[in-house]
Amino acid sequence: MDQTADCGRELIRTLSLVDNISESEKEKIRDQIVKDIYWLAEKIANESVSKEQIKTDWGEKADDILTSKYMGFPIMLVMLGGVFWLTIAGANIPSAFLAEGLFWFEGRLNELFMWANAPQWLQGILVSGVYRTMAWVVSVMLPPMAIFFPIFTLLEDAGYLPRVAFNLDNFFRRSGAHGKQALTMSMGFGCNAAGVIATRIIESPREKLIAIITNSFVPCNGRFPTLIVLASIFMGTVVSETYSSFVAAAIVVALVLAGISITLLVSWILSKTVLKGVPSSFTLELPPYRKPQLGRILVRSFIDRTLFVLGRAVMVAAPAGLIVWVFANIGIKGMSLLDYAANLLNPFAVLIGLDGVILLAFILGLPANEIVIPIMVMGYLSTGAMLEPDSVSVLRDILVNNGWTWLTALATMSFSLLHFPCGTTLLTIRKETGSMKWAVFTFFSTTAVAIIVNFIVVQLIHLFL
Amino acid sequence: MLLSNLPLKNSGKIIGLTAKGEQRRRLLDLGLIPGTTVMAKRKSPSGAPIAYLIRGTILALRKEETDLVEISP
Numbered sequence: 001m002d003q004t005a006d007c008g009r010e011l012i013r014t015l016s017l018v019d020n021i022s023e024s025e026k027e028k029i030r031d032q033i034v035k036d037i038y039w040l041a042e043k044i045a046n047e048s049v050s051k052e053q054i055k056t057d058w059g060e061k062a063d064d065i066l067t068s069k070y071m072g073f074p075i076m077l078v079m080l081g082g083v084f085w086l087t088i089a090g091a092n093i094p095s096a097f098l099a100e101g102l103f104w105f106e107g108r109l110n111e112l113f114m115w116a117n118a119p120q121w122l123q124g125i126l127v128s129g130v131y132r133t134m135a136w137v138v139s140v141m142l143p144p145m146a147i148f149f150p151i152f153t154l155l156e157d158a159g160y161l162p163r164v165a166f167n168l169d170n171f172f173r174r175s176g177a178h179g180k181q182a183l184t185m186s187m188g189f190g191c192n193a194a195g196v197i198a199t200r201i202i203e204s205p206r207e208k209l210i211a212i213i214t215n216s217f218v219p220c221n222g223r224f225p226t227l228i229v230l231a232s233i234f235m236g237t238v239v240s241e242t243y244s245s246f247v248a249a250a251i252v253v254a255l256v257l258a259g260i261s262i263t264l265l266v267s268w269i270l271s272k273t274v275l276k277g278v279p280s281s282f283t284l285e286l287p288p289y290r291k292p293q294l295g296r297i298l299v300r301s302f303i304d305r306t307l308f309v310l311g312r313a314v315m316v317a318a319p320a321g322l323i324v325w326v327f328a329n330i331g332i333k334g335m336s337l338l339d340y341a342a343n344l345l346n347p348f349a350v351l352i353g354l355d356g357v358i359l360l361a362f363i364l365g366l367p368a369n370e371i372v373i374p375i376m377v378m379g380y381l382s383t384g385a386m387l388e389p390d391s392v393s394v395l396r397d398i399l400v401n402n403g404w405t406w407l408t409a410l411a412t413m414s415f416s417l418l419h420f421p422c423g424t425t426l427l428t429i430r431k432e433t434g435s436m437k438w439a440v441f442t443f444f445s446t447t448a449v450a451i452i453v454n455f456i457v458v459q460l461i462h463l464f465l
Numbered sequence: 466m467l468l469s470n471l472p473l474k475n476s477g478k479i480i481g482l483t484a485k486g487e488q489r490r491r492l493l494d495l496g497l498i499p500g501t502t503v504m505a506k507r508k509s510p511s512g513a514p515i516a517y518l519i520r521g522t523i524l525a526l527r528k529e530e531t532d533l534v535e536i537s538p
């Protein structure tokens with residue numbers, strides 16, 4: 001079989017060298033080669049593979065429901081909401097627990113430094129800078145990731161994702177995009193850099209670029225914690241505690257849907273302007289459903305994804321924490337560099353519903369979106385009262401003390417959803433497209449979208465409230 | 466008759482492809498070769514694409530592709 005295929009390829013190569021055979025003749029020969037390969041494969045399969053008669057085809061029954069006209073979309077929505085709700089509701093307690101433990105350890109570290117008579121600045125840099133940022137990242141990110149990744153891997157393993165692509169294809173087709181963009185977009189929920197690499201499955205260069213540029217409009221796991229934390233502390237508290245995780249989950253779902261709508265809209269604009277063209281061929285296999293292998297899922301999602309993403313976050317958080325601490329504590333005429341930068345950004349930031357510190361946190365968070373909230377908190381704490389953020393609920397007090405309202409939270413979530421992708425993703429874009437041009441283009445186009453959307457939303461709300 | 470006109474739950478046999486070049490090769494590679502039985506399995510809730518049962522696998526194809534496949538019912 002392998003030999004036959006090789007022979008076929010060899011033959012095509014030889015034929016392409018022969019000039020005096022007409023194009024239609026060549027086509028006929030190619031057709032015959034493929035036909036022969038299939039004929040041989042069929043013959044071998046019939047001789048050696050025996051099929052068991054299956055009484056009920058569960059996969060077919062599942063597809064009847066999961067891709068049905070009336071149930072297909074509601075089920076997708078419920079699945080998405082369910083995953084977020086489980087993540088939010090489940091992450092609360094371990095998050096608080098971890099934060100308590102890690103900040104207890106910070107106290108011990110401080111004692112150690114005092115006992116060793118270490119200079120004040122060293123203690124500041126290492127404990128308040130490096131350690132505290134890392135502790136924040138771990139306590140805020142680890143629990144949601146440890147819940148989200150296994151559930152997502154479960155859906156992936158069972159074969160649900162191709163059904164999502166099948167359900168959504170028509171929208172992508174109308175946007176002039178490739179149906180497989182639904183798959184690379186789903187991959188983006190895990191990590192946008194991974195989503196960009198996944199666009200290799202899209203053959204046409206035009207549609208591949210569209211998928212690459214719009215990939216970061218779905219929140220990756222570096223941004224989910226930000227969205228989840230802000231949704232639960234600002235939006236969830238409007239209702240009684242029993243329902244707060246539902247409200248928070250609903251808000252994250254709404255944000256994700258907004259992100260998908262913007263993905264489609266920007267894809268459409270791109271395919272009408274910079275990347276003009278007609279959609280190329282689309283074929284998608286709907287593989288049979290498989291029984292997920294739980295053990296493998298846990299190992300794969302925890303080691304390959306959770307630890308990988310967390311490891312990267314911690315690696316980036318440590319130096320970033322150091323730099324931010326230095327920025328917050330070195331100053332000219334009693335004003336820190338961080339305050340200078342924040343004040344400089346503030347007038348513009350206010351227009352899009354943020355403040356200088358938030359915008360600065362997004363800019364300093366370019367290496368990894370995970371550290372945006374820790375930087376923000378550090379920015380606030382370095383200026384205001386030295387609160388010890390010993391649990392996640394204290395985060396709310398810190399933010400409210402610095403003038404946050406639900407609108408600030410909404411604007412921050414929207415900006416987080418739409419702004420420039422992280423440094424890793426930008427580098428991946430450069431690598432995948434082979435030029436710096438598209439990385440720069442993605443950086444500016446996504447940021448422009450974020451600014452425009454934020455400006456419109458914030459100004460409209462100001463107008464009506 | 467074109468594959469795109471095949472009603473849901475019906476089957477047909479491929480007679481030929483009118484696709485050219487790269488696209489023709491892709492469809493052939495997926496097993497859409499003359500003589501193959503194709504069954505229109507299901508439609509996406511958004512109206513398109515349609516999933517076909519071809520050689521034991523289920524393939525979703527857009528209308529742009531199925532317009533290029535001729536079948537006999």
